[in-house]
Amino acid sequence: MSEFDPSNPDHIYFLCSLALKAGKNAMVYFHQDIEVETKDNDSPVTIADREGEEIIIQGIESRFSKIQIIGEESSENGLPDTIEDKFFLLDPLDGTKEFINKRTDFTVNIGFIDKTAPICGIVYAPALSRLFFTLDGKAFETDIAPDDPIINQETALHTKLSAAKQIQVRPKSDDGLVVVASRSHLSPETETFLKELTVKEIVSAGSSLKFCLLATGEADIYPRHGRTMEWDTAAAHALLCAAGGVVHDIDGTILGYGKRERGLDNPYFIAST
Template sequence: MLQAVCHLARKAGDAIMHVYNGQAPLHIREKANHSPVTTADMAAHHVIMSGLQQLTPRIPILSEEEIVSWEVRKTWKKYWLVDPLDGTKEFIKRNGEFTVNIALINQGKPILGVVYAPVFSTLYSAIEGRAWKEHRENRIRIQVKPLKPPVVVISRSHSQDDQLSNYLNTLGCYHMVKIGSSLKFCMVAEGEAQFYVRLGSTNIWDTGAGHAIALAAGATVSDWKGKTINYTPKISCLNSGFLVSATKDSV
């Protein structure tokens, strides 16, 4: 299963790169929530939807680009959670910091995750408590690692407000890195960062795959009350703010 999903993520990445490299036209429009969507988002979406439907025809799919109604979703126990192109703004800026995200959710928990960054030819994957990083032909197991001073990763689009400053002050000495998409989860998972701080809300498809990878690598992923993020279907597809940590007692 994991190998098949990794192959599918790479195939979706190829579709994205076809647009990114100018081999297919780039069109951008604004969705109802004012976020951008491009022809690359949709190309990756169609690749993943078709592939997952063939791979597991009985497991429903929730994609950012095809949001299923609450009346249908409310009965789901197991489902695929997909962001075909996480970091569309980074795609448009052409900084390479965008990913393909595919997660399998079971009873509210992300049990399989794949994050693929096509510009960097880097793929992260996780299943059954094990996580890996693949860069070109090299595949290694990854695990969280405490860092001193801690490295804190935040969204590239996140400005440093009072709430963030207050949290950072509790750490004393630290180093901050800004990066786009679910690569922030992966930095914690592979031991390149100690904390990923998110204070604002996110959509569940932004976090499911990265959550699975960070969890399998030994990280904790919890909201600011210390509760684990749960993906059991809800009317809203929003998560509250959260902290990804390489340690167990961070919130």
Template sequence: MNQTDLLEEVLHLSRQAGEAIMPIYAKDFAVEYKADESPVTDADIAAHKVIVAGLQALTPKTPILSEESAHIPWATRQTWDEYWLVDPIDGTKEFIKKNGEFTVNIALIKAGKPILGVVHAPALNVSYLAADAIGAFRECGEARIELKVTKKTNTGKINVVGSRSHPSPDLAAYLEQFDDVEMVPKGSSLKLCLVAEGSADIYPRLGPTSEWDTGAGHAVAEIAGATVTKVDGSPLTYNQKDSYLNPYFIVSRLVD
């Protein structure tokens, strides 16, 4: 399957997951907690099942790593050159708060790099999609626009997107380098997408995330033309270590 068709199929699949999520979102639902104290709901599980079944049908030979089925040994994962990286609901805390800022994240990772990604926000009716051979796009209703990052100097007012649920104590110190900062609070992987579309200039993530939180948004931001790096400027990579935790990272359209 060519990349254009694959991207459209993954977008469709993300919407199917959204259709499984929204009836649960609309009613009262139970919240359980995993061993790491992160919340999980029936909607996470329903979306996970839809996505895994769909990806297995699309690409039967490609492994799938989902937040809801993450107990795959490193000995197995380190043999993967290409795999699907899935977060059935990114921003479960936003889902629980019912503020709409949660997403379905599906990314295709090859040699440690996201080469295709879809971020779908079912409650907001907006999707971001990207593939390295095609480009990055924002779709709202019937309208699809291509995203091409315009670089900006790091002077004047800087719009900084940050987490609604995970404020970082390191962030204030990082932001001291800028003269004028305006914070743009946002939940889930939508933060990476805001840099891709130019609604924010920089997203410094100086707090914990897991690889499934960022893979799809990383694809959208980077393919649109933003930089996605560790704090030291080296590339943010995937499936290169035993742990699923990301290092601190910066998503930016700023240039010196």
């Protein structure tokens, strides 16, 4: 099989199983003291990042062999010469700093891009037992612990996923916005931006989980005036859009993917409901 269909439950559930397996593997290292390497861009990387990406890539290649795959760790030595119209975009461990510091808000991310648009996303937060995924343009959440045997039981897993709860962003409220932001990335630009809003609460969270909190109705807006890469955002961006949200840059342009001329570096953006 080589074609991928984001409206096919079997295809989506297969990707979910890969995210779950990568998350299960990450949790083995989460409970250990592990070596932390520093990449050329000064970001940290661990064996959990590398093994997680290997699990996901091997799985995708076994089933969708003709579709290009771009992953954070495999791109360390350079991007492909050509980025195709359709490709998978992976971050096997978003929030490596959170992971290293034994915080629970790190995620496994599998996104699918079609002509610059993120049309499918799977996000798994293993330490929180929260799995988010898109299917046929809708967004869903279910709870699966990383040590749950169901991860390796295809039929039981599909049954569980088919009963997942559909999620949607919440309606606008008159009593102020719940803002979600990274612990380490509340920049001066973000603080200036927030002064223009009626803010009820600022919730601190790491990784792509911030998008997920918007998608589930737990928050309203996520402003990011700091560097991110496309693999950091693709899967959760797709999830948020499927839940009724939007992601655009600070000029109002919808955030797109496959920007090789930028090295897959995102502009500053605002994710909102």
